[in-house]
Amino acid sequence: MNILLILVISLVAFGAAYLLYARYIARVLHAHDKVQTPAHRQRDGRDYVPTPTPVLFSHHYATIAGAGPIVGPTIAAIYGLWPALLWIVLGCIFFGATHDYTSMFVSLREKGRTVAEITGHLTGRLGFILYICFTLLLIVLVTAAFLDLSVRALTSIAPAAAIQLPGGNPFGWELSANAEGATQVHIGGIATMSVIIITILAPLMGLLIHRFKVDTRLMAVIAVLVAGGSIWWGLYHPVNFGALDPVHVRWIWMGTVAVYTLLASALPVWVILQPRDFVNAFTLYGGIALLIVVSVVGGLRGIGTDPALGWNVAEGTAKLGLIWPILFITIACGAISGFHSLVASGTSSKQADRESDARRVGYGGMLLEGLLAVLVLIAIGAGLKYGGLMMIQFPEGGAGNPVLAFALGMGLLTERALGVPVYIGTIFGLLMVEGFLITTLDTAVRLNRYLFEELWTFLWGEKVPAVLKHHYFNAGLAVVVMLALAIPNGYSAIWPVFGTANQLLAALTLATVSIWLAFRLRPTWFTLVPAIFMMLTCLGSLSLILNAQFAAIADPAGAPNWAVLIMAVLLALLGIGVVWLAASRLYEVYSGRRQPIREDPADVYLRPTVPSIAE
Secondary structure (H helix, E strand, O other), X not given: OXXXXXXXXXXXXXXXXXXXXXXXXXXXXXXXXXXXOHHHHOOOOOOOOOEOHHHHHHXXXXXXXOOHHHHHHHHHHHHOHHHXXXXXXXXXXXXXXXXXXXXXXXXXXXXXXXXXXHHHHHHOHHHHHHHHHHHHHHHHHHHHHHHHHHXXXXXXXEEOOOOOOOOOOOOOOOEEEOOOOOEEEOOHHHHHHHHHHXXXXXXXXXXXXXXXXXXXXXHHHHHHHHHHHXXXXXXXXOOOOOOOOHHHHHHHHHHHHHHHHHHHHHOOOOOOHHHHHHXXXXXXXXXXXXXXXXXXXXXXXXXXXXXXXXXXXXXXXXXXXXXXXXXXXXXHHXXXXXXXHHHHHXXXXXXXXXXXXXXXXXXXXXXXXXHHHXXXXXXXXXXXXXXXXXXHOXXXXXXXXXXXXXXXXXXXXXXXXXXXXXXXXXXXXXXXXXXXXXXXXXXHHHHHHHHHHHHHHHHHHHHOOHHHHOHHHHHHHHHXXXXXXXXXXXXXXXXXXXXXXXXXXXXXXXXXXXXXXXXXXXXXXXXXXXXXXXXXXXXHHHHHHHHHHHHHHHOOOOOOOHHHHHHHHHHHHHHHHHHHHXXXXXXXXXXXXXXXOOOOHHHHHEOOOOOOOOO
């Protein structure tokens, strides 16, 4: 199919959803901007900080749009573009965007509490313990998988022939030869330099935004210059580790990224996390804009997707497993992601200036992520094609590299549509992936810090030991756990469990929102139906994972992954426990055993005196 037609259909569907379906949800939620948000009520300068909508959107989007909408569709494309495209568009509209919007809104109405706290409030102490343990487990999986993928991106090596590097090596990039004598390009150092520059300048950007109150439009211009300048400098001055062994380079970057995430998660949000995401988001926007231009120009030139990647269910089943539930688990963040509820309720709700930001940031942000997933499919289908996908992502006897697969697909399609050299487009694709990875990783560690703090408060009440209250202790604990899982397990071992845990958390979050709505005698079908579907899908995926691990145990020559087995068992038990509690609360409401809330407590927070920062 022509790539422009794919883009137009997706844009029309997403636009209609934002204008019509999101407004229906807003009416059900009783959203209005007269309600004072937690950022104003509980402003502390560290976590609760009223933030301009463009800055909040950039921070939120850069956080949620991690590796998921790129890695997931790249892997799932083996089933065919049409099954993947249908799930991305429909899942994003009716599942993912609804999930993100409602979880952020409910957190706004519940004093900026995380979904874990809200679940505990609605289902009791046991519900809180089950949910927070489940959430902690998920974030450990997220951070471990994304840390490994970040290091892979920062140290990426691509065949010079594949990216069509000119013989003169115009930028003087580091080259080496593989075992067969073929020339390889160390392209990861280019993205690395860009990441370093943006990170170093982040505190200065934070001061300009929050201390000197520089106009947001001017800051956007500065952010574009910083992002573009970092890319230009990286092209000419990439990080080069010379003759160091790749294993040692991996260890260096593991440690460096771990230290960065420790600082970013413990310092006030405006110092590193928020301004870095704000700057980095423009690289992401630029990449999305480039892919849109490529799709438009390429479509007008008659470029279409590879027919071999149309309906390819048999091939996908042979490589990955049954299309249900595996396709719905693999695509993950491109259609729905439980991790988004942690961002929406963990950081974004604490920074929202007004309630309408929940629709713009929550629903709108997820639609933009869905658009990114569609563009990834276009790059794979029309750029990389079936042969390239098999060579890079599903090589015989080797591990796939979805980061390189997407980057190369983007480079090849950009060359076909615009005539830009393949190696330039590939580098930009790699920069997009690395930007998404780092911005998700630092916020995920911060979220883990919040959850540890909530857990200690729940266990000790007001008598929490001083060390357990310290931001750096909890951030350090999150980093240590991340490293403990990431070092022995690569992303390929973690991704299936991460995908299942991610979607299962989405189901549990939608169940919590359904209870919140039911207590207020409001419609719940638009959250309850997706919750049930995702729950069944995740239980199906967990059963496949457990069957594979138990079969490996039974086989004398088998080698089970005990970490994956233990996590899968814990996920199943925790998930079933939360579902049972949620179902019992819904039954109490609908059977009349629990008195509903007939007045919205948000009326207490009407704000006649606190102006919006946008006013």
